Amino acid sequence: MRVVDLIVRKRNGEVLQQEEIETLITAYVEGQIPDYQMAALCMAIYFQGMNTEEVANLTMAMAKSGEFIDLSDIEGIKVDKHSTGGVADTTTLILGPLVAAAGVPVAKMSGRGLGHTGGTIDKLESIPGFKTSLSRADFIKQVNQIKLAVVGQSGNLVPADKKIYSLRDVTGTVPSIPLIASSIMSKKIAAGANKIVLDVKLGSGAFMKNKEDAFALARTMVNIGEEVGRETVAFVTNMDEPLGTFIGNALEVKEAILTLQGKSRGPLRELCLNLGAYMLSLANQVKEIEEGKATLEKLLDSGAALERFAEMVAAQGGNPEIIRDLTLLPQAKYQWDYHMPQDGYIHSINAETLGIAAMTLGAGRENKDSSIDLAVGIKVHARKGERRQKGQPLLTFFYNEQEKFEAAKKMIPQVMQISATPPKTLPLIYGIVTKEGCLDLNCSF
Numbered sequence: 001m002r003v004v005d006l007i008v009r010k011r012n013g014e015v016l017q018q019e020e021i022e023t024l025i026t027a028y029v030e031g032q033i034p035d036y037q038m039a040a041l042c043m044a045i046y047f048q049g050m051n052t053e054e055v056a057n058l059t060m061a062m063a064k065s066g067e068f069i070d071l072s073d074i075e076g077i078k079v080d081k082h083s084t085g086g087v088a089d090t091t092t093l094i095l096g097p098l099v100a101a102a103g104v105p106v107a108k109m110s111g112r113g114l115g116h117t118g119g120t121i122d123k124l125e126s127i128p129g130f131k132t133s134l135s136r137a138d139f140i141k142q143v144n145q146i147k148l149a150v151v152g153q154s155g156n157l158v159p160a161d162k163k164i165y166s167l168r169d170v171t172g173t174v175p176s177i178p179l180i181a182s183s184i185m186s187k188k189i190a191a192g193a194n195k196i197v198l199d200v201k202l203g204s205g206a207f208m209k210n211k212e213d214a215f216a217l218a219r220t221m222v223n224i225g226e227e228v229g230r231e232t233v234a235f236v237t238n239m240d241e242p243l244g245t246f247i248g249n250a251l252e253v254k255e256a257i258l259t260l261q262g263k264s265r266g267p268l269r270e271l272c273l274n275l276g277a278y279m280l281s282l283a284n285q286v287k288e289i290e291e292g293k294a295t296l297e298k299l300l301d302s303g304a305a306l307e308r309f310a311e312m313v314a315a316q317g318g319n320p321e322i323i324r325d326l327t328l329l330p331q332a333k334y335q336w337d338y339h340m341p342q343d344g345y346i347h348s349i350n351a352e353t354l355g356i357a358a359m360t361l362g363a364g365r366e367n368k369d370s371s372i373d374l375a376v377g378i379k380v381h382a383r384k385g386e387r388r389q390k391g392q393p394l395l396t397f398f399y400n401e402q403e404k405f406e407a408a409k410k411m412i413p414q415v416m417q418i419s420a421t422p423p424k425t426l427p428l429i430y431g432i433v434t435k436e437g438c439l440d441l442n443c444s445f
């Protein structure tokens with residue numbers, strides 16, 4: 001088998017066979033195929049796509065490139081959750097304890113932020129003392145004891161994805177449905193969960209900028225789950241504006257705690273209740289989705305989910321007092337408010353630009369080796385469609401370095417548009433794709 005022949009065949013729109021895909025992935029991970037050939041293949045896949053069987057074969061070949069985590073020592077059905085990446089999306093920190101409090105084990109391996117999107121592991125590291133790395137035995141023991149542990153991905157989980165993703169990042173081949181689907185599903189499969197709930201983001205702050213592509217990605221991942229015996233449900237949700245109100249690591253932990261305290265009731269809470277209800281349903285904990293939502297609302301409002309969060313923090317070496325005293329989280333030295341320049345409606349809020357502005361303040365990494373400032377970030381005081389008077393605060397910047405603040409401030413004109421008439425608002429959840437098809441909310445499929 002010559003690699004160039006496979007590249008040419010894919011470039012011409014032909015189907016690659018299972019053993020060809022397996023050989024390619026193994027040889028690439030072992031360093032026998034140069035980056036330029038893999039990059040050419042990714043570009044061919046970007047333009048020609050892959051059929052369902054090819055994507056499933058690529059996913060399994062990637063998953064098998066590293067270790068498989070065995071969660072069979074954890075009692076119960078393990079349901080994992082994954083988002084394709086968003087801004088002010090701190091759902092894992094709320095959903096984990098919430099679903100655990102309902103009795104479903106959450107054994108979660110999360111990633112770090114890259115580019116304008118945040119990562120759960122960075123957020124958790126803003127909790128004083130919190131350990132994001134546990135031995136396999138301690139991880140399993142903790143989940144059996146309190147039904148919840150969140151750690152960073154093990155070094156040898158899907159090495160093929162690590163190599164291919166860095167290559168895609170610099171060759172313009174990230175937004176490809178088969179490549180994103182295989183990248184995400186290979187990690188979910190190797191991480192050992194029995195069932196999977198996905199949150200496919202759609203909008204300015206997401207990889208998927210149009211509805212057709214977002215639903216196609218959702219369907220592709222649900223099909224892969226079916227092919228490999230891991231039932232998968234995929235939500236398609238709005239990422240045109242940030243999900244929560246805070247962007248930045250410690251600030252997002254604060255928002256997760258406020259939500260777990262029942263004090264924050266916006267779309268972030270709403271999405272957690274919906275994703276969580278499906279997790280409960282997949283774990284056979286409830287028969288109806290509405291029953292799942294009602295169960296989770298009670299656990300939020302009673303403080304049970306907040307207590308579970310504190311238990312996880314304590315079990316992983318962190319200070320559980322943060323649930324009572326938010327000032328124990330890293331605090332930025334300075335704050336600055338940007339006010340509404342005129343009366344009007346918030347016409348649009350660009351999630352991606354806000355994510356980049358927060359990153360510019362120091363909340364994110366420019367490359368995987370950059371360090372981050374856990375305290376800095378942005379609070380967004382209004383949502384799309386809301387009316388505000390001139391002079392009311394719109395954004396608060398939390399910062400430590402003047403130079404970074406000046407650079408981030410320059411982005412404000414691209415962050416929001418204000419209009420005299422109300423804009424068309426967008427739904428939080430566009431639709432939910434299951435193995436039965438698309439449960440329509442605002443879905444045209």
Ligand code: URA
Nearest residue numbers: 084085179180183184
């Ligand atoms: N998230 C991933 O893990 N992989 C992708 O390709 C895109 C988003």
